[in-house]
Amino acid sequence: MHKMYNTSVCSSMFSPNALQSIMSSCTLKNQRLRIGHRTKVPRNVNMEKLQHGYLFPEIQRHQLMHLEKYPHANVIDLGIGDTTEPLSTIVTSSMVDFVHGLSTEKGYKGYGPEQGEKALRKEIADTIYKDLGIKPSEVFVSDGAQCDISRLQLLMGPNLKIFVPDPSFPAYIDSSVIIGQAGEFVYETGKYKNIEYMTCGPQTNFFPDLHTASRADIIFFCSPNNPTGHAATRKQLEQLVDFAKENGSIIIFDSAYSAYITDDSPKSIFEISGAREVAIEVSSFSKFAGFTGVRLGWTVVPEELSYSNGFPVVHDFNRIMCTCFNGASNIAQAGGLACLSPEGLKAVQSHVDNYMDNARILVDALTSVGLKVYGGKNAPYAWVHFPGSNSWDVFAEILEKTHMITVPGSGFGPGGEEYIRISAFGQRDSIIEASERFQCLV
Template identity: 65%
Template sequence: MIVLLFTIERAEALSTLEGYSGYGPEQGEKPLRTAIASTFYSGLGIEEDDIFVSDGAKCDISRLQMVFGANVTMAVQDPSYPAYVDSSVIMGQTGQFQKDIEKYGKIEYMRCTPENGFFPDLSKVSRTDIIFFCSPNNPTGSAATREQLTRLVQFARDNGSIIVYDSAYAMYMSDDNPRSIFEIPGAKEVALETSSFSKYAGFTGVRLGWTVVPKQLLYSDGFPVVKDFNRVVCTSFNGASNICQAGGRACLSPEGLKAMSEVIGFYKENTNIIMDTFNSLGFNVYGGKNAPYVWVHFPGQSSWDVFSEILEKTHVVTTPGSGFGPGGEGFVRVSAFGHRENVLEACRRFKQLYN
């Protein structure tokens, strides 16, 4: 409700002489940048001018790819959110798609499985220029531990790699592992972070996110990455909508933070219902604890076959794991974003199907 009031107030103000605003700073309005820095990065040495407000993490990922250009190598978690690989293909960073292994050439797929706790074995990962890393992860729902992220940062430091850390689900975490890569000492020299209001405040259609590019992050020649990113943002973007930025500021007010926390709590209850359901049916279930996604294992089965069977027999839509990369084969992702009665009904049908 507070979000609504701020948004409406801003829209109304636009019709007045005093309240109208035209082109804003491409990097975002200062009060919102300040609020993001103090809400999510307090004590981590991230400052307001390290924050770039955007129309969402997905859009910033492509703007980052424009910064990186065609001549870089990149690594992704396998499975992972498809926009990393897809934008890499569009930018011309990859080789041909290899049908037999379901992978693009020149991408380092860092396999994340139950066996390795959904954290890649870095001793087997080849050095790349860029490492996309999403934690809590979409789709597996796993969040990396402090110790794992410390190893990841060290790996990037050893290799001169840049980590693009996607923390769009950080507020869903239950344990005390890092919400931000910048909780890891030394991360500011090797990492940037992208995040979003989409899953915190139901802003998927409103469009608001941000990316943190610390001024300490330099290319090997000493040039700051933030200067390139700023140039791309100013050339390819004109800032997030002023109306939506007012909504973002409302989200970060005390009342807005409370409302976001309640929304997230509600979805976490949904997550628990889904986890309990699949656990009670004897499945191996992952994720859920630190993310709104439950990652259910159907060993030896095709993700698409499982998806089709669930769809046809229960009329519930899940997401086939193989859509997130070859490492997702044999899994489906079950999302907690839904009305309670729908989640309960879906779980009743899962029980009928698998009991």
């Protein structure tokens, strides 16, 4: 199939058609609105620098357009990576009890601590970070990792240099643009001027070549990586911590997919000696426990982590959580606590295993049609190579030919060009159907 695509030097996230359609709709809208009153408030220059809509809503837009064209198509969504398995009754009955309680004098709860319920902070420290020495007071419960990334950007402010693996989860770069760290977008490279993009491809075992990397204040790092599915090895993470230490950088480590690791790759940056002095970890119940709609996550900020003036980062993050956030929903927190009970963990693990079985089915199918597939072993994402192709073109052709939604790799940065991310979240019958549809790509 990949031979069907022309090599393209376009590094934009959008096909020219999509870009044109977005631009003309903006122009129309502006023209219409220019008739009325206009404020004298200048548009935020940082917002102006954003190059396109946020990736996943954009993909959803394409899906809707496809459904308009083919109203009866049975579209299979291997795109956004949304959990599909019903929650275990162990988890829901715990939330049901909590909600029932809210209608009683004894069980009603108002504001909880902005940092999260004590019991949940302790359980995250004791269960997720067992034997890693994380204190409950270092755990901040939130409404999800993506929201915490923005709050971490608010914490850090506009004057820092950030380092992102390329490709990686788009929220790192987009939130950096919004806070004002990114500088100008350079169309020729598809990169923002002040952001250090470190290519993570098969040539470097999906890890940045740190020998060629210049210093950054903040190093975003996600393991298992979204989108490549690569889980960094212990040795790689040791190199990363050493690099951060030598450069005086702070690692923001995103472990949202750690539950999917099947080999002995570290599940937390805090498994690496010295990480407490250089790293923050962001994580989530979304993919771990199917809480994508329930909304629950957490961030760990170790006490030892300090700014150049010695001031502890955890104090400022606490202030951000108290001022810009007001605690995660107490119902979601009750559910999160149930997930971390021994029975809850078993139920959660069975969902993770199920999605990883899906991943194996998809990887086998993709491999059988001659495609080079990465990932799918420690993460529910297959990262499929279409050498010489433009990934938005591949996305469009897969959609047109098979009615399946995927994610174009360039949506995760210029390093994702020529790749497509395929999500293994889905019900088994859909996954089997998808693996059959891939046969027509031969």
